[in-house]
Amino acid sequence: MRWRHVSTGAVLSSVLAFGASAAADSYRFVRIADTRTSDFSFDPNRQPAINNLGSVLFYANSPGFIAGYHHGSGLFTAPIITTTHPALSGLTLQAPSYNDSGQVAFYAERPTPDGFRVYRVDAGGTVTLIAQSGSGTFGGFRAHVSMNSSGRVAFTATGGSGLNGLYVGSGTSNLRLYGNPGDGVTSLSSGPSLNDDGTVSFAGNYLPVSGGAHLSGAGGPINVIGSTSANGISLFGESVIDNSGRVLFGAFRFSAPTHGLFRGSGGSVLSTVADTDGDYASLPIVTGIGAGGFPSMNNSGSLAFAATLDSGGRGIFTGSNPATSAVIRDGSTLFGRTVDHFFGGLSREAINDSGEIAFQARLIDGAGFSNVVAKAVPVPDQRWSSTTGGLWSDGSNWLGPVPNALYHTANFTDAITSDSTITVDGSFRVGTINFHNTHRYLLDGTGEITLYDSFGGMINVSAGSHHIKPPVSLQGTGTVNTAGGSSILLDKCLANRAFNAT
16 A cells, blocks of 8 residues: 655646535545456346445356356455355346345256246355245246335246235245236236335236236235326336335336326326436336336436437436436546446446435446446535534534545635634544645544545645654555645655655
């Protein structure tokens, strides 16, 4: 781990804009896995998922054709389950669901009568069989399963076994919610999405509306979200339901604009959250149609999706206007390389309740192509707002949340009116520290600052002379940028290599 020191105003002018607030919808990007630094290869048909702890679940192949699910938050990755497990030998793993307890549910298949299965794996690696095909049991399953925070797994059974329907299982028993005689659901055309209240959303044919529909329910009365007869939509694919019962799905309309993403809570009353009437050329509808992948929604109602534009190129967006809702697009710079393609689109679980978005991308530079799994993290404006010193941990001293995450930026800018001391009263993690004030900021105290952001950390000084007395711990490379006439003094650096004070 090594510091690189740059003392030039030219560098600062190109990378900094001190005193200006970050846009509310700006993002920092955290590298989860990279084919340049690991032996992984990624699959466009198995999109990553993210839970509310910020952990990203992704599928990867490693040497020896060992396939499995791995997870990471940006500091490291670790396997959760691979096909080396005896229960999974010879199986193909697909379509995972990931919860805040670190449990993973997924569909697995081997082309034999008893080779179609649904599993749940706990964070400690315990494998639980939820359902299996075979004589006298299920004929098969749709690939997309869904798991809620309590570890219950929803799945759709298919294959003409007489047990077709939508089920929720715990590992000890499976309850058929829909597809029972008399409930009016004559077929199911999607996998389910299960929320924490036990309510599922799904697509199928429903007799009371004379055709296809998106539906929801918890095993009792069925709620019609949208249907061909009431809303003039078709192609009923995968949906996502939040804990308030809102359902998001993509569909074709019989009238222009044809592509759309729709949301509703019932009664066939739908709102259009994005369509092809404006700058979008294609939106995620069902796998292999539109932009690929699926729309994703969190419990706050925020959504994310991959889309193509009328002007060309693809990107990840969060709203109806791509000009104001773009997260990242083809041609953007990511981890020092250029984004060439977002392969696979997004999963249904691509956005968590903090608005963090998990995705896969192909990058290019002079060394050729490489692939990454990454997450986009909304960056609030985090600035010291007190006119004097105070405790780092005191939220009243900051505009925005207290900086304490690897992607956070601690901005010490124009607030203080005289030399002031900021007391580092604990262990705090940031990706970047910015200084811009002719009055001195002295960071003192008995705590410690960890400086790291995917590849390394950065300290930027565009005005004034400042001092950091507590230890600064590096988990990657470190860069210091100082403008002419400015300076920064660091008393102690903790790293496993020599401190390079060039």
